[in-house]
Amino acid sequence: MDLKFTDAKPTDEERDAIDDFLGPPESGWDGGERTKADLRWARGGHEARDRRDLLLPALHAINDRVGWISEGALDYVCRRLTVPPAEGYGVATFYAMFSVRPRPARVLHVCTDLACAAAGSAALTSGLEDRLGPAGQARDGVVWQASPCLGLCERAPAALVIQAGETGPSPAPSGNRGAAPDPGSVRAGIQPVRRLRTGDPGAEPPPRGASRISIATGSGGAGETPAAGGHAMAVVGPATAEAVVAAARAPHAAPPEPAASQAVPQAGDPALVLLRRIGVVDPSSLDDYRAHGGYSALRRAFALGPAGVIREVLDAGLVGRGGAAFPTGRKWDATARQPERTHYLVCNADESEPGTFKDRVLMEGDPYALVEAMTIAGYAVGAHRGFLYLRGEYPRALHRLEHAIGQARARGLLGPDVLGQGYAFDIEIRRGAGAYICGEETAIFNSIEGRRGEPRSKPPFPVEKGLFDKPTAVNNVETLVNVLPILEHGAAAYAATGTGNSTGTKLFCVSGSVRAPGIYELPFGATLRELLDLAGGAPQGRTLRAVLLGGAAGGFVRPDELDIPLTFEGTREAGATLGSGVILALDETVELPRILLRIAEFFRDESCGQCVPCRVGTVRQEEALHRIADRTGDAAAADIALLREVGRAMRDASICGLGQTAWNAVESAIDRLGAYK
Numbered sequence: 001m002d003l004k005f006t007d008a009k010p011t012d013e014e015r016d017a018i019d020d021f022l023g024p025p026e027s028g029w030d031g032g033e034r035t036k037a038d039l040r041w042a043r044g045g046h047e048a049r050d051r052r053d054l055l056l057p058a059l060h061a062i063n064d065r066v067g068w069i070s071e072g073a074l075d076y077v078c079r080r081l082t083v084p085p086a087e088g089y090g091v092a093t094f095y096a097m098f099s100v101r102p103r104p105a106r107v108l109h110v111c112t113d114l115a116c117a118a119a120g121s122a123a124l125t126s127g128l129e130d131r132l133g134p135a136g137q138a139r140d141g142v143v144w145q146a147s148p149c150l151g152l153c154e155r156a157p158a159a160l161v162i163q164a165g166e167t168g169p170s171p172a173p174s175g176n177r178g179a180a181p182d183p184g185s186v187r188a189g190i191q192p193v194r195r196l197r198t199g200d201p202g203a204e205p206p207p208r209g210a211s212r213i214s215i216a217t218g219s220g221g222a223g224e225t226p227a228a229g230g231h232a233m234a235v236v237g238p239a240t241a242e243a244v245v246a247a248a249r250a251p252h253a254a255p256p257e258p259a260a261s262q263a264v265p266q267a268g269d270p271a272l273v274l275l276r277r278i279g280v281v282d283p284s285s286l287d288d289y290r291a292h293g294g295y296s297a298l299r300r301a302f303a304l305g306p307a308g309v310i311r312e313v314l315d316a317g318l319v320g321r322g323g324a325a326f327p328t329g330r331k332w333d334a335t336a337r338q339p340e341r342t343h344y345l346v347c348n349a350d351e352s353e354p355g356t357f358k359d360r361v362l363m364e365g366d367p368y369a370l371v372e373a374m375t376i377a378g379y380a381v382g383a384h385r386g387f388l389y390l391r392g393e394y395p396r397a398l399h400r401l402e403h404a405i406g407q408a409r410a411r412g413l414l415g416p417d418v419l420g421q422g423y424a425f426d427i428e429i430r431r432g433a434g435a436y437i438c439g440e441e442t443a444i445f446n447s448i449e450g451r452r453g454e455p456r457s458k459p460p461f462p463v464e465k466g467l468f469d470k471p472t473a474v475n476n477v478e479t480l481v482n483v484l485p486i487l488e489h490g491a492a493a494y495a496a497t498g499t500g501n502s503t504g505t506k507l508f509c510v511s512g513s514v515r516a517p518g519i520y521e522l523p524f525g526a527t528l529r530e531l532l533d534l535a536g537g538a539p540q541g542r543t544l545r546a547v548l549l550g551g552a553a554g555g556f557v558r559p560d561e562l563d564i565p566l567t568f569e570g571t572r573e574a575g576a577t578l579g580s581g582v583i584l585a586l587d588e589t590v591e592l593p594r595i596l597l598r599i600a601e602f603f604r605d606e607s608c609g610q611c612v613p614c615r616v617g618t619v620r621q622e623e624a625l626h627r628i629a630d631r632t633g634d635a636a637a638a639d640i641a642l643l644r645e646v647g648r649a650m651r652d653a654s655i656c657g658l659g660q661t662a663w664n665a666v667e668s669a670i671d672r673l674g675a676y677k
Contacts (some may be wrong), residue, residue, distance in 0.1 A: 006085075008072040017065035017648045018077050021058055024342055025080060051081045051469075055091055055450030060431055063098050064231050066206050067105040067164030074100070083450070094452045094608075096147075096434030097162075097392050105164040106144035108132075108144035108248045109393070110239075111157060113354040114552065115149070115511040117598055118590050119156035119238070127241025132248070134364055142248045148436065148602055149354040150235075150393050153511035153584075154263045154518045158237030158245045160393055163251045165230040182384075198523075210392055233395035257396060260365030263357070265518045265535070273485050273497075274478070275503050275521045278365035283400055287409045289368040295413065297487040301376045302421045304487075306336060309380040313483060315491035317503035321478035322348065322439075323550065323579040323657075325568045330564045335381040336461040338471035345378045345386040346444060346467055348476040352391065353551035354435040354602060355582035357506040359477035361519050363390075363397035366481075367404035371427065373480035375418060376487065378425045381473045389444050392434055401429060436606035441474040442466075443608070455656035478507055478581075498524030502567035506581060510535045513542055513587035522566065531583060542587040550579025552599045553661035555668035575672075577664070596666050597625045603662040614659030617650040621662065628676055636676045643670075 010018070019025070058077045062069050067094050078088040092098050112121045125135070125146065133139045135146055152158035169641040234254035236247045236338065247254040261267040261279030266280055282288045289295075301309045314329030335343055347370070351359045363370060374386045379554065390398060391652045405427050408414045416424045435453045437443050442456035466472025482504055486494045495503045502524035506530055511517045515536025517552045522531060528547065538544045544559045555576045557564060571578045609615040624643050628636040647663030654660045669675040 003274070006071065006075055006206055008070075008075050010070070010072040010076040013577070014062055014070065014073040015076060017060060017061045018073070018080060020131040021061040022054065022080055043544055052083060052450040053434045053448055055081055055083055055088065056430065056433065056447060059092055059098060060433065064164060064167060067107065068099040068101065068103050081450070084210065087451070090452050094435060095432070098433055104138045104141045104143050106142045106248055106251065107162050108142060108244065109147035109150065109160040109162070110244070111146055111148070111150045111152065111159065112146045112598070113149040113602065114548065114595060114598060115153035115355055116157040117595065118512045118584070118586060119434050121157040124157050124239055131241060131245050140249065141395045144248070148605065149352065149356070151351060151357040151360045151391065151652055152237045153355050153509060155237030156511060157239050158235070159239045161234040161236070161245070161247050161254065163232045165232070165248040167231045170270070174481065181626060196442065235395070260361050263361045263518045264365070265516045266520060272521050274362070274481055274507060275519065277369065278361065279296055281366065283365055284403055286368060286404070286411060293488065294368055295372055297484040298372050298376055298419065299378055300487045302419065302423075306380045306382065309376060309487070310336060312486055312491045313380070316486045317493040317501075318479070318486060319502070319568070320475065320483050321482070321506070321580070322476040323553070323577070328475060328479055331463060331475075332381050335471045335473040338464060340471050343381055343383040344439070344467045344470055344472040345374060345381060345383040345472045346472055347386065347388045347480060348439065348441065348444060348474055349388055349397070350389045350432045350439045350444065351476070351580065352439050353553060353580050353582060355511055355548070355551045355584045356509050356580045358519050358581060360394055360397055362477050362481055363394070364400055365619045366409070367400040368572055369481050369484060370401070370477055371404050371408050373483050374427055375414065375425050376483055377475065377480055379423055383473070384424045386425065387448055387467065388427055388429045389438070389448060390429055390431055392432045398429065398431065405429070437608045437656070437658055440658070443656070444474065445472070452608070454610045457655060484558050499567050501569050506566065508566070508581045510584050511587070513538050513544065513590070514585050515539055524567045526566050527562065528557070528564045528566060528583070531566065532562065532585065538585065538587055542589065544585060545588050545590065546586045546592070548584040548586065548665065549582065551582035552602050553657070553658065553664055554579045554582060555664050556673050557653045558672055592669060592673065593625070593629045596669055596675065597622070597629055599665050600625045602660065607658060611653070611655040611659065613650050613653040614655070614662065617646045617659065618662055621666065625666070631676070640670060640676060
């Protein structure tokens with residue numbers, strides 16, 4: 001593909017997909033027909049730069065409609081957005097869900113990551129090779145490929161089918177009246193964004209051309225009735241080769257996905273805090289949500305004022321639930337104090353850590369809670385616009401959140417005057433496209449801004465210069481939802497649960513060799529043994545061999561270490577990590593060297609390549625593990641020494657957490673489990 005503007009032309013279908021999203025071109029400078037007026041003045045400058053953030057959604061529009069991004073389509077979208085084609089190509093090739101090479105309209109993603117590998121994904125992929133041919137080879141209008149974790153670990157092994165095609169009507173606009181959007185108006189879609197960036201809190205947020213996608217995963221809920229044709233996404237899990245092939249050939253006819261509550265074995269327990277509404281409240285009903293206490297926290301937030309909300313969050317001791325455990329109140333306070341007029345809030349819903357699926361369950365089972373929590377956070381930090389960066393592999397969460405945001409906007413709970421309090425706030429969903437590194441907070445900024453999702457060097461920190469170089473608070477879904485019980489019951493009551501340094505409750509993603517995998521909510525301080533007992537322990541006839549805490553970036557513990565307290569400080573003292581709450585149990589049937597090799601392959605694939613220690617180190621780590629996969633003792637000693645040297649280099653010199661933690665699990669397996677002895 002040429003990395004400059006060429007004579008390549010988009011097909012009519014590709015042009016329609018782009019124009020449906022961006023609106024028709026206004027001049028010859030942005031892809032329209034040249035006229036004499038175009039020879040008198042150029043278009044660009046600030047207006048062109050303000051459109052750059054539409055690049056990722058525009059690529060989604062092409063990929064959703066056609067299934068891949070041709071040279072002509074990329075050239076056209078780059079002309080429309082005044083983006084250099086080389087940069088557009090760099091973005092299009094950064095994400096695993098996009099392809100710049102021809103492929104069928106139906107693509108099958110089969111998870112081969114940790115939980116699915118432990119549950120038999122190798123047998124699943126072998127069955128697919130027999131029925132659909134080798135991975136990457138099209139047959140019968142379908143192509144399948146191995147995929148990193150799809151966030152469906154409680155139903156492992158799992159697969160996701162994506163069928164490209166024309167989409168249905170667009171969802172409700174980002175305005176405040178619930179009127180039908182006008183995706184044909186570029187000015188309506190662009191200029192309000194620019195006004196908001198210059199600090200106008202009353203500017204009406206823009207209607208976007210996001211498309212309604214038909215999904216075959218529903219168990220009720222708005223917008224989930226599969227259509228007979230067009231774009232569709234179907235989830236299959238637990239998956240067999242026969243079921244996956246059937247779904248790949250007819251995504252619209254795939255069996256419905258179980259309700260979100262099926263992933264919560266404790267559903268209905270009155271002692272739950274964060275999960276109390278899942279399985280109890282209709283996730284599509286705003287009235288049902290409000291009948292069960294919804295929006296009482298936002299009303300208290302308005303009574304306290306922004307500083308009062310931050311003080312409550314500080315007093316509650318809430319820390320981030322994504323793994324870093326940074327105090328949330330300090331982050332909000334630092335953002336709110338910045339003198340810049342425009343502030344932003346970003347919700348990190350791109351949970352891509354293998355074994356993690358808690359945020360998906362929250363978004364699918366209680367979407368209004370996240371909308372309310374984001375509104376409170378925006379109010380506290382002085383933001384009038386929130387971006388929800390959502391994993392591209394979460395179709396049902398996308399629909400539930402689109403519906404919830406539309407309903408909240410129509411009822412005055414989002415928009416220019418939230419609850420009649422004179423506070424303007426709205427939320428825009430941005431879909432990721434398959435990049436683990438975009439879970440890093442500064443990589444999210446680059447992705448939203450239409451650039452490669454590579455982390456930024458710090459300082460400056462996001463609270464000073466974040467999204468669009470404005471002060472930005474970034475929190476993940478679980479962290480934000482914790483704000484609701486803090487405001488509903490008070491900081492003191494919240495802090496009374498858990499331990500001194502780890503307050504409240506924590507969601508744990510339990511998968512692997514347990515009888516009842518799923519999301520569990522326990523107060524901080526419960527032990528790993530108590531959690532595994534709650535999940536039913538190992539299946540009959542199986543013996544627990546090891547537990548991976550924190551996902552691929554975490555570490556292993558032995559069966560004799562199950563009394564570790566599940567707190568940030570407790571796991572740290574035990575030489576492990578709590579991370580995002582991944583608990584992957586492995587029994588004696590799982591080949592540990594193959595699991596370690598899969599972890600190394602994962603980090604090699606997901607490294608953005610920006611810094612040398614990570615780019616080279618993840619490759620060297622994988623190569624060494626390949627060499628010693630079937631060797632032990634003295635034969636492996638030299639490569640183990642090499643692994644330690646490479647691991648230290650990555651930990652000390654990598655720009656972001658991916659490289660800094662890529663060696664953790666392998667190191668713990670060697671030192672704690674005696675791997676390769």
